[in-house]
Amino acid sequence: MLGAKPVATPMSQSPLTLHSGTPLADAKTYRMVIGTLQYLAFTRPDIAFAVNRLSQYMHQPTTDHWQAAKRILRYLVGTTSHGIFIRSDCLLTVHAFSDADWGGDKSDCISTNAYIVYFGGSPILWSSKKQRSVARSSTEAEYRAVANTASELQWICSLLSELGITLSAAPVIYCDNMGATYLCSNPVFHSRMKHIAIDYHFVRGYIQSGALRVSHISTHDQLADALTKPLPRPRFQELAYKIGVKSLSPS
Incomplete structure (x- = not known):
């Protein structure tokens, strides 16, 4: 080849x-x-x-x-010649992009969720994986993706704490679904979301304690979109560059 x-x-x-x-x-x-x-x-x-x-x-x-x-x-x-560009001129903050392709697999209608975690402006962790069951709405699929991302951020923050690194701000998860973002900030638990109660209370607990923030972001700026579905060339190349994968000279 x-x-x-x-x-x-x-x-x-x-x-x-x-x-x-x-x-x-x-x-x-x-x-x-x-x-x-x-x-x-x-x-x-x-x-x-x-x-x-x-x-x-x-x-x-x-x-x-x-x-x-x-x-x-x-x-x-x-x-x-492509690789990950690691920056050394950024603040020590942790943020992540979370996304889901609702019913993306047409054979079983199971969604694909993905996340990319950044530390100090550089990608350090990412995942693209099918969810375990069928989501009945895009909000449900996106919220499951947020819960999975929150779990990874919890592990990263714990690791940084053991290394003696103090973050300047609480980690942020960027989600492009308004329904999922609103659900994260809604203190009222609705019965229509009872089938994802564990994920709901897991994320809500971190938000209420101030250990996590979930913010809305436009779909155009959602970097994790490249990890949920095949994209046309212009969009894929744009996101790959923004993610941090670029042509680098040998070190």
Whole structure:
């Protein structure tokens, strides 16, 4: 694949399902490639969604899945100099972007949630993962994503505390769903949200104690959008640069 023609995005916008394509006679190579890419995704958030999506077909990969895996390799061929830009001139603050693609998987209608956590202006933690069950509204899907992000922020703040690092302000989660943002700040628990009561009280507890803030952000500025669905080239390249993945000279 070193001589393959590079592509601008790691994943096509064409729908990919479990049964698309013809089953591979030998899935060993596919599983080896995806397993290797999972390690690479630890330092390349721009391929996190594509790797997570293709990992869902490890048990029964097809020719279409194999072509999608090779597309990631073609994307990496053209971005071998890309990496995470770590800043040293920012305040020691923690903030995160949380997003969810409601019912994004058309085969089972389960949403994909994602988050990107920043420390001092640099990305240090990210995730793209399917939720455990079907969300009945976009607000529910987004609120579950906020709860997952809050859990990770709790762990990071605990780690920083053990290292003797004091944050100048409470961590902030940026969410682009008005309903989920309003639910975070609403002290009244509605019966229509009782099926996500644990997530609700988990997030509310941190907000009421002043250990967390949830703020609304426009969809255009939602960086985690790149980790929830395949995007067209202009939008993907814009978000990848804003996330902090850019071409860097060897150190």
